[in-house]
Amino acid sequence: MGVVRDMMKPFELFQPTELDGALDLLSRHGSDAWILSGGMDTFDWLKDRAKQPSVVVDLGGVSELKGIEGTEDGIRIGAMASLTEVATHPEITSRYPLLAESAEKVATPQIRQQGTLGGNLCQDTRCWYYRSGWPCYRAGGNICYANTPTALNREHCVFEANRCVAVSPSDTAPALIALDARMTIRSRRSERTVEAEDFFLGPATDITRMTVLRPGELLTEIHVPQRWAGQSYYFEKVADRKAWDFALANVAATFQRQNGRIQDARICVGAVAAKPLRLRNVEAALRGQSVDNSLLEQVGELAVRNARPLRQNEYKVSLTRNLVKRAIRDART
Numbered sequence: 001m002g003v004v005r006d007m008m009k010p011f012e013l014f015q016p017t018e019l020d021g022a023l024d025l026l027s028r029h030g031s032d033a034w035i036l037s038g039g040m041d042t043f044d045w046l047k048d049r050a051k052q053p054s055v056v057v058d059l060g061g062v063s064e065l066k067g068i069e070g071t072e073d074g075i076r077i078g079a080m081a082s083l084t085e086v087a088t089h090p091e092i093t094s095r096y097p098l099l100a101e102s103a104e105k106v107a108t109p110q111i112r113q114q115g116t117l118g119g120n121l122c123q124d125t126r127c128w129y130y131r132s133g134w135p136c137y138r139a140g141g142n143i144c145y146a147n148t149p150t151a152l153n154r155e156h157c158v159f160e161a162n163r164c165v166a167v168s169p170s171d172t173a174p175a176l177i178a179l180d181a182r183m184t185i186r187s188r189r190s191e192r193t194v195e196a197e198d199f200f201l202g203p204a205t206d207i208t209r210m211t212v213l214r215p216g217e218l219l220t221e222i223h224v225p226q227r228w229a230g231q232s233y234y235f236e237k238v239a240d241r242k243a244w245d246f247a248l249a250n251v252a253a254t255f256q257r258q259n260g261r262i263q264d265a266r267i268c269v270g271a272v273a274a275k276p277l278r279l280r281n282v283e284a285a286l287r288g289q290s291v292d293n294s295l296l297e298q299v300g301e302l303a304v305r306n307a308r309p310l311r312q313n314e315y316k317v318s319l320t321r322n323l324v325k326r327a328i329r330d331a332r333t
Helices: 019-032 042-047 083-088 090-095 097-104 109-114 117-122 172-178 280-286 293-303 315-330
Strands: 012-014 033-036 055-058 068-071 074-078 182-186 191-195 218-225 232-238 249-258 261-270
Touching: 019 033, 019 055, 019 218, 068 090, 074 090, 083 090, 083 097, 083 109, 083 117, 090 097, 097 172, 097 232, 097 249, 117 172, 117 218, 172 249, 172 261, 232 315, 249 315, 261 280, 261 315, 280 293, 293 315
Parallel strands: 012 055, 033 055
Antiparallel strands: 068 074, 074 218, 182 191, 182 218, 232 249, 249 261
């Protein structure tokens, strides 16, 4: 099926300088408004004509959405903080190196300089059928082109498929889930806070969205609590190339240890399911245990127990298993 591109549809550009002004614009225009953060995902959509918003709201001038600062119980990161800022900020690198490393693995230095943490979390899936304008389930159609007998699905999900088999592409999302982060979401009339794990949606909940954000709402800041500051951690991303590419799979983990035993753990894998996947069964199996080869084999199998690979991505099962085992074995302080 060939996709023919027409001229880019004209849109009205707004560049508010205050958060209240941005929220007012989003409320006024609703689903017609496109949020422009760093632009790394936006420009792909617009230049390919796959998305044609009538209104674009550029957040680059809203200082309230920027900045990183310590709080009484952790650290607050504005959604418009650049990925470079997240990767290099002294408080993050010293207290939450898991998050710093995940941000540093995104794309290239140039993209990290422009791209934002909020944009990395809220970006849409990279499935090439969907992004090329094919009328799949996620786009409102009645088929998943990536889940057919002759489909190209090497990069798609092996867990929790439900009609759509596209994966969540964010590298920072698993790290924030592992750190028990909380997301602040605002609209013109309300504010709510959701756990990072609950911020992302799978297709069984809503096949048209990747996050809980609704029209008129905006992710404004991320709060990382003190609890996991300074604990042992592990992050690894596997991609075809070290730079630019999105993950084939990644893992983010953090551990509280005492007397050689794991007291508590958070382990989250990305790029293998429609949303970042927290492995609660593995975490439960680790509590109170000392790490040996027998335990690693046990939790490695637990990690992939519910895997359902497609025709071209069975390798992701063993990849996920080994990433989880390495996270537990090689975690560092």
